Amino acid sequence: MLSCQQVTELVSASQERPLNFKEKVKLRMHTVMCSACRNFESSMGTLRKAMQEFAKGEHNTTDKKD
Amino acid sequence: MTGSTDNIETIAQPTLGEASKLHDAEYLEELRLQMIKFANLQINDPHLAEDAVQEALIGAFKKADSFAGRSAFKTWVFAILKNKIIDILRKRQRLAEVSDLINNDDEGEALNSLFDKKGHWNPDDKPSSWGDPEKSFKQEQFWVVFETCLNNLPGNQAKVFMMREYIGLDTEEICKEVDLTVSNLHVMLYRARLRLQKCLELKWYGGEAHA
Numbered sequence: 229m230l231s232c233q234q235v236t237e238l239v240s241a242s243q244e245r246p247l248n249f250k251e252k253v254k255l256r257m258h259t260v261m262c263s264a265c266r267n268f269e270s271s272m273g274t275l276r277k278a279m280q281e282f283a284k285g286e287h288n289t290t291d292k293k294d
Numbered sequence: 295m296t297g298s299t300d301n302i303e304t305i306a307q308p309t310l311g312e313a314s315k316l317h318d319a320e321y322l323e324e325l326r327l328q329m330i331k332f333a334n335l336q337i338n339d340p341h342l343a344e345d346a347v348q349e350a351l352i353g354a355f356k357k358a359d360s361f362a363g364r365s366a367f368k369t370w371v372f373a374i375l376k377n378k379i380i381d382i383l384r385k386r387q388r389l390a391e392v393s394d395l396i397n398n399d400d401e402g403e404a405l406n407s408l409f410d411k412k413g414h415w416n417p418d419d420k421p422s423s424w425g426d427p428e429k430s431f432k433q434e435q436f437w438v439v440f441e442t443c444l445n446n447l448p449g450n451q452a453k454v455f456m457m458r459e460y461i462g463l464d465t466e467e468i469c470k471e472v473d474l475t476v477s478n479l480h481v482m483l484y485r486a487r488l489r490l491q492k493c494l495e496l497k498w499y500g501g502e503a504h505a
Contacts, residue, residue: 231409231412231413231414232409232413232414232415233406233408233409233413233414234413236484236488237484240480240483240484240487240488241480241484243483243487244465244480244483245465263423264415264420264421264422265415265421267420267421267422267423267424268421268491270423270424270427271421271424271427271491271494271495271499272487272491274424274427274428275459275487275490275491275494276459277428277431278431278440279459279460280459281431282437282440282441282460283372283376283459283460283461283462284369284372285328285332285368285369285371285372286368286369
């Protein structure tokens with residue numbers, strides 16, 4: 229069984245490369261049981277989407293117009 | 295919306311009005327400042343960052359007339375800026391010695407403290423549910439917090455994270471640019487993500503700010 233720390237590493241790695249079958253199974257076995265890691269995993273998806281939004285350059289904090 | 299007949303003329307020429315705003319000095323200064331902020335996050339050299347912004351703006355101006363509105367112009371200017379930044383990073387070849395990036399390791403310890411010895415989350419550091427997180431994307435205040443969190447990343451983490459997630463380079467490209475091994479890069483990206491998760495949770499999703 230993976231620890232939470234190992235799970236977070238694996239979740240981050242999954243944004244860099246496809247996980248292999250074994251990794252996927254281990255990850256899923258853990259997140260089924262652990263809500264904290266489940267939350268972490270979904271927050272990583274949010275982070276990536278937020279970065280994509282941010283990269284469009286439309287949400288600049290100094291932009292008070294429009 | 296008002297139905298006033300006086301407005302017919304202005305309604306008839308909306309695109310001309312939009313395009314002329316590109317000659318609005320105040321708007322352009324604001325845009326320039328935004329671009330400098332972005333460039334500074336990735337290039338640790340204010341002069342180079344400023345040059346990149348300048349070149350991007352000049353390049354964009356040459357074709358400004360073909361843009362109907364501000365947001366199209368802005369998106370496009372930022373795309374040019376990204377390319378300038380990539381050029382600069384390429385020329386620079388490497389960020390720093392690998393040992394400086396990785397082995398200088400208070401950072402690792404600080405993040406490991408999120409977990410106990412067995413690698414379980416410490417009770418106070420357990421990530422909570424962010425509900426419907428993308429709803430926050432519509433709030434201006436969220437992006438203030440988001441940018442604060444990005445600015446709080448340690449310099450080298452910020453750089454590789456921005457190369458990866460903002461410019462959109464893949465692992466191989468970044469490793470080539472900054473002379474890191476894949477596993478070192480992954481460690482840095484991992485740490486950046488842990489920090490950002492923690493920061494967003496503390497400053498936004500965990501609090502009342504977005505309620």
